[in-house]
Amino acid sequence: MPRRRPGVLLPIELAILDAGLTIQPREGSFFGFALARTLAERDDSALVSQGALYRALNRMETAGLLESEWEAPERAEAEGRPRRRLYRVTGAGEAAFRAAVRAEQRGTVTGEALA
Numbered sequence: 001m002p003r004r005r006p007g008v009l010l011p012i013e014l015a016i017l018d019a020g021l022t023i024q025p026r027e028g029s030f031f032g033f034a035l036a037r038t039l040a041e042r043d044d045s046a047l048v049s050q051g052a053l054y055r056a057l058n059r060m061e062t063a064g065l066l067e068s069e070w071e072a073p074e075r076a077e078a079e080g081r082p083r084r085r086l087y088r089v090t091g092a093g094e095a096a097f098r099a100a101v102r103a104e105q106r107g108t109v110t111g112e113a114l115a
Contacts, residue, residue: 066089
């Protein structure tokens, strides 16, 4: 499997940032299953595999494109479900997404996405 060039976002990472930037203004944050559902609705396809999604979320958080925290246990308990990990797109994540979109519009690949 070829290694990707530094700074280039993978398609799943672009999709996560795009969906996150859409969900975030309404909800304030997003969680994995809701994100997978949004991605599936956009592509009219099956849900993204949980393993691939959570590996991408972890990789993106490590790169500073996302930040996360566990929701308050009281909220999950009140709703009778496990706690959710809540994600937000950071300023760096939004900038990387915008740079990737601009590069795509120009027909080039940018190295500034994950730099």
